[in-house]
Amino acid sequence: MSELRKDPVVDRWVIISKERGRRPSDFATTEPVYSGSFCPFCPGNEDIVPPEILAYRDSGSQPNGPGWRLRVVPNKFPAVTDSVDLDKRGDGIYDRMNGMGVHEVIIETPKHDVTLASMPVSGVEDVLWAYRERLLALSRDDRLQSGIIFKNHGVVAGASVNHSHSQLIALPVVPKQIKEELKGALNHYHYRERCLFCDIIYQELGSQTRMICESDAFIAFSPYAPRFPFETWIIPKTHQSRFEDTDKAGIERFAVILSDILQRLDRVLDNPPYNFVLHSAPFRQDCNAYYHWHLEIMPKLTRIAGFEWGSGFHINPTPPEETARFMRDAAAQAG
Amino acid sequence: MSELRKDPVVDRWVIISKERGRRPSDFATTEPVYSGSFCPFCPGNEDIVPPEILAYRDSGSQPNGPGWRLRVVPNKFPAVTDSVDLDKRGDGIYDRMNGMGVHEVIIETPKHDVTLASMPVSGVEDVLWAYRERLLALSRDDRLQSGIIFKNHGVVAGASVNHSHSQLIALPVVPKQIKEELKGALNHYHYRERCLFCDIIYQELGSQTRMICESDAFIAFSPYAPRFPFETWIIPKTHQSRFEDTDKAGIERFAVILSDILQRLDRVLDNPPYNFVLHSAPFRQDCNAYYHWHLEIMPKLTRIAGFEWGSGFHINPTPPEETARFMRDAAAQAG
Numbered sequence: 001m002s003e004l005r006k007d008p009v010v011d012r013w014v015i016i017s018k019e020r021g022r023r024p025s026d027f028a029t030t031e032p033v034y035s036g037s038f039c040p041f042c043p044g045n046e047d048i049v050p051p052e053i054l055a056y057r058d059s060g061s062q063p064n065g066p067g068w069r070l071r072v073v074p075n076k077f078p079a080v081t082d083s084v085d086l087d088k089r090g091d092g093i094y095d096r097m098n099g100m101g102v103h104e105v106i107i108e109t110p111k112h113d114v115t116l117a118s119m120p121v122s123g124v125e126d127v128l129w130a131y132r133e134r135l136l137a138l139s140r141d142d143r144l145q146s147g148i149i150f151k152n153h154g155v156v157a158g159a160s161v162n163h164s165h166s167q168l169i170a171l172p173v174v175p176k177q178i179k180e181e182l183k184g185a186l187n188h189y190h191y192r193e194r195c196l197f198c199d200i201i202y203q204e205l206g207s208q209t210r211m212i213c214e215s216d217a218f219i220a221f222s223p224y225a226p227r228f229p230f231e232t233w234i235i236p237k238t239h240q241s242r243f244e245d246t247d248k249a250g251i252e253r254f255a256v257i258l259s260d261i262l263q264r265l266d267r268v269l270d271n272p273p274y275n276f277v278l279h280s281a282p283f284r285q286d287c288n289a290y291y292h293w294h295l296e297i298m299p300k301l302t303r304i305a306g307f308e309w310g311s312g313f314h315i316n317p318t319p320p321e322e323t324a325r326f327m328r329d330a331a332a333q334a335g
Numbered sequence: 336m337s338e339l340r341k342d343p344v345v346d347r348w349v350i351i352s353k354e355r356g357r358r359p360s361d362f363a364t365t366e367p368v369y370s371g372s373f374c375p376f377c378p379g380n381e382d383i384v385p386p387e388i389l390a391y392r393d394s395g396s397q398p399n400g401p402g403w404r405l406r407v408v409p410n411k412f413p414a415v416t417d418s419v420d421l422d423k424r425g426d427g428i429y430d431r432m433n434g435m436g437v438h439e440v441i442i443e444t445p446k447h448d449v450t451l452a453s454m455p456v457s458g459v460e461d462v463l464w465a466y467r468e469r470l471l472a473l474s475r476d477d478r479l480q481s482g483i484i485f486k487n488h489g490v491v492a493g494a495s496v497n498h499s500h501s502q503l504i505a506l507p508v509v510p511k512q513i514k515e516e517l518k519g520a521l522n523h524y525h526y527r528e529r530c531l532f533c534d535i536i537y538q539e540l541g542s543q544t545r546m547i548c549e550s551d552a553f554i555a556f557s558p559y560a561p562r563f564p565f566e567t568w569i570i571p572k573t574h575q576s577r578f579e580d581t582d583k584a585g586i587e588r589f590a591v592i593l594s595d596i597l598q599r600l601d602r603v604l605d606n607p608p609y610n611f612v613l614h615s616a617p618f619r620q621d622c623n624a625y626y627h628w629h630l631e632i633m634p635k636l637t638r639i640a641g642f643e644w645g646s647g648f649h650i651n652p653t654p655p656e657e658t659a660r661f662m663r664d665a666a667a668q669a670g
Binding site for chain 2: 003005006007008009010011012013014015016017018079091092093094148150151152155156157158159167169171175176177178180181184185188196197199200203206207223224225226227275276277278279296298303304305306307309310311312313314315316317318319320
């Protein structure tokens with residue numbers, strides 16, 4: 001069982017696994033890396049991972065067998081588990097609780113060599129719809145405060161399995177990063193009585209210098225103060241704090257722009273490693289007035305070094321106005 | 336010239352370089368990586384880097400020539416520069432200022448193959464004394480608010496030159512990470528009228544489970560909620576907010592325990608990549624009552640992935656009680 005521990009100085013929780021390596025050489029990995037020809041996510045290997053929670057399947061196909069377009073399964077090596085009580089306790093001046101939570105894997109496609117960028121838009125739509133279904137389901141568990149959906153693409157970005165997948169971790173606490181965003185957005189709202197993210201959209205559409213593309217429902221742009229080269233945000237034009245309140249038509253349009261952006265990144269940077277994280281309101285917090293869901297895509301082209309870890313500052317060698325220009329120029333010929 | 340830009344949502348500054356690559360392939364690096372046989376930090380190549388700011392030299396040797404034990408030089412590819420005005424301005428809803436600051440390199444030894452772990456303790460003492468001298472000098476520049484000393488050891492940890500060195504970046508703002516530490520420590524002080532770090536030292540010495548070693552002046556331990564496997568903190572037993580107020584005897588004793596810990600890491604993990612960051616009070620803030628300087632050493636054995644970037648949570652596969660045991664067992668035979 002893992003444990004959640006809070007740093008006594010800053011408001012930062014850490015998940016400490018307790019069942020892993022016992023020799024120093026074992027300590028380096030959070031989970032096994034599958035290499036060589038065997039893939040635990042390919043059709044035919046369904047029994048390698050825990051039984052599916054959700055699947056989009058051909059009619060007539062059996063659960064946990066082939067015939068699926070997308071599957072959601074529990075992580076076989078979960079960082080947290082929902083089978084324990086929280087058991088919040090102090091330990092002298094320290095605070096801890098059991099590693100309660102949910103850790104799921106979204107296997108995005110049965111095809112081993114397809115990526116989220118190269119699959120048809122209908123496949124991306126399936127993936128986003130699965131995110132929505134799982135967040136809605138988990139938000140009904142009163143013990144959980146927030147769900148983080150993220151994707152690690154490429155070994156450098158932390159992927160331990162090549163087969164295209166994303167992950168969901170739901171936790172009994174609201175993570176620091178989300179808390180800080182809520183606080184910043186609330187400050188802006190108190191002062192200006194407007195949504196900060198709506199203001200960002202308005203300014204980016206006005207200046208155009210960091211815009212990449214826009215549809216009737218979304219914009220994609222390079223943020224003003226990006227931590228990483230080619231960092232890209234996708235945000236809905238209509239104010240909405242929760243991703244999971246998006247309807248079918250909204251998910252369709254999100255899939256179109258996400259697929260477009262990932263293809264542009266592939267064209268400009270030749271299949272770069274990247275992470276993306278869906279930033280959506282916590283399950284049990286009324287922040288509809290001032291929070292605005294969005295997706296942050298972070299290509300991993302630079303190394304994070306001591307200065308970044310020690311200061312919280314980032315050094316980015318690339319003005320977002322330049323990366324936005326490259327991303328605009330990378331629009332597909334076909335449109 | 337670089338620019339400091341503030342994220343509009345969270346209190347995070349980013350240094351954006353503006354003179355670098357113009358093609359996407361150029362964007363990936365913050366500075367050139369010297370490879371092959373040429374080393375810009377070796378004796379005889381003094382003219383490759385800017386003129387020295389400080390050097391510990393043999394008597395009779397000439398500045399910017401051979402005959403040194405340690406040199407401090409301006410970074411040839413600085414993230415910030417002190418030759419510009421701040422020029423703080425808004426840009427619509429965004430905030431920016433010029434990339435004003437100081438970026439120096441401490442070349443720790445003339446010997447290309449020696450590391451901070453393998454050099455004699457007297458060499459480590461020179462390095463720490465140079466940190467002290469430079470922080471004291473820069474703290475007299477009214478424009479600067481804080482100085483961050485950090486070291487990147489190994490390519491994975493972000494080192495672009497193999498030759499053993501550390502860096503100093505001094506800035507006109509207090510970085511987010513330091514602000515958060517000050518805030519957490521002040522909260523504790525308001526509630527308990529004690530230094531949080533002194534309380535941590537007391538608890539660690541009492542429980543012993545995360546202790547690695549102690550001397551009359553310092554303790555080294557695995558922190559309760561480490562972000563990284565084998566993360567190790569070294570902290571003076573005597574309450575003091577500023578590293579640079581340490582006297583000669585204190586620096587000598589700090590060198591002994593730092594050398595010891597780096598050697599233990601080498602023994603347990605076989606010369607791991609690591610970062611360390613000196614956490615010391617900002618130049619112009621009276622936090623003597625509640626802040627306590629320390630060094631955080633972070634081996635880089637795991638990859639930071641989407642979940643960490645999106646949540647601020649870390650997943651650490653290694654309980655600090657286990658890593659402390661390995662580190663205790665790695666004490667040198669000779670004592």
